[in-house]
Amino acid sequence: MTALEHPLDPLVIKFRQHTALKAEDEAAIRGLPAIVRWVEPGSYVVREGDRPTDCALLLSGFACRHKLTMDGDRQIVSIQIPGDPLDLQHLFLDIADHNVQTLSRAELAFLPRSALQAITLAHPNIARAVSISNAVEASVFREWVLNVGRRDGRRRIAHLLCEFAVKMDVQGLSDGAGYSFPMTQEQLGDATGLTSVHVNRMLRALESEGLLKRHGRSIAFPNADALRSVADFNTRYLHLGRQET
């Protein structure tokens, strides 16, 4: 809201959640040549097989990473919320191994890969921030393997919702009432390895247990502790807070 606001502030804020940045580091980030653009829901930011030239940052709206099997089944492997870098994962890889697609209308900042690589060479703190960001995302992927591989449908969905809620809270994107949830039940199925029909059954089961409340596209958790317990949810894998050593 102030005149000092900069489009890349969300990236600075995200990095500072995990590591200390000096004023010069932050200045260097703000000095990156960013192109900001709004895109429609369902827009591809990265496509598997692409040779990425830019790295996008999600300023507002929601996106997901996903992969497809040969016969067209889709698996969403992570959900991105405002402030998330969308393809730091590919900063050191030539060919994209998965797709990144928006789930809603979204505002993106595009940063040239070369500029980002250069900045990590010149600023060790930024290199460190990028490494931590990617390491945390890798940890989330591991948790998702566990989620999809070893929890039943009800717990899987509960776990995904807990993760979403915590990430939104950390970004300061939740009002007291609840969350505006960006996924259809079909997409929820793609993220949990279930069908939309079964997602519906489990969602209503959770609702009838009093673990969540839905009105339209928004969702609330009247008893977050109970939900976390059902979900077998522990925030450790999100590595919240400064990584000191």
Place this chain on the structure above:
Amino acid sequence: MTALEHPLDPLVIKFRQHTALKAEDEAAIRGLPAIVRWVEPGSYVVREGDRPTDCALLLSGFACRHKLTMDGDRQIVSIQIPGDPLDLQHLFLDIADHNVQTLSRAELAFLPRSALQAITLAHPNIARAVSISNAVEASVFREWVLNVGRRDGRRRIAHLLCEFAVKMDVQGLSDGAGYSFPMTQEQLGDATGLTSVHVNRMLRALESEGLLKRHGRSIAFPNADALRSVADFNTRYLHLGRQET
């Protein structure tokens, strides 16, 4: 076999698969203070919740990363073969989010975390190599989410076997005959989100289709192309070869 051989050569070789290193970079790696030790099968190298002080490299034998649900179900999230770094994943994270455990008798080289961090600061090429190594591992986790989430038991197992074979080939660890496979059927189940009983069924199904042959602890693939086709396997996610940009 020569006098010039060094315990950390496998790490140098691994890094060189993905990026160019100068002589001084390699010298710096070989200069790291490594402690080499043999451990028994089932030894924990890292435990979830630990604050790691060392980074282990797997010199010989096999290991896996895994996580546990609250009620004790195990999910293996990756398999490590000789030459693999075992917890570069935690180099920038304070608290371990998963376990690393040997699947067989194994020879490990332990490197102090601090020394590794220092070397990445002094040698940009090594920093890059570490980033690439971690990025490739993250890509493998994504593929595992897809594997466990969207493929049936038969394809899941076939996919895991294909990945194992390719990684062994790249490391030059396969003779023409086949592979010595380090996992029990129970562990294979933990890696694919199945039970050992169902793993057995699918393994015999694949065998009766002529897609694999087993004698004791070793496995061969008489028709690798057909197996890859069943597995929906594509090497792209392994990012084999130099990452140039």
Place this chain on the structure above:
DNA sequence: CGTTATCTTGACCGTCGTCAAACAGGGTGG
């Protein structure tokens, strides 16, 4: 206000889990 996407529900079916028992192999010790 019509059109389309999304959600909801029911009936039915298949993959995979559970439980249990038999079997093979490899190591150990008497």
Place this chain on the structure above:
DNA sequence: CCACCCTGTTTGACGACGGTCAAGATAACG
């Protein structure tokens, strides 16, 4: 050398979680 484990593999019967198909109800949206 053989008996005896212990671990891992193999098999069968049965049941459940979740998939499939199809229809109808709601909500989103131009």
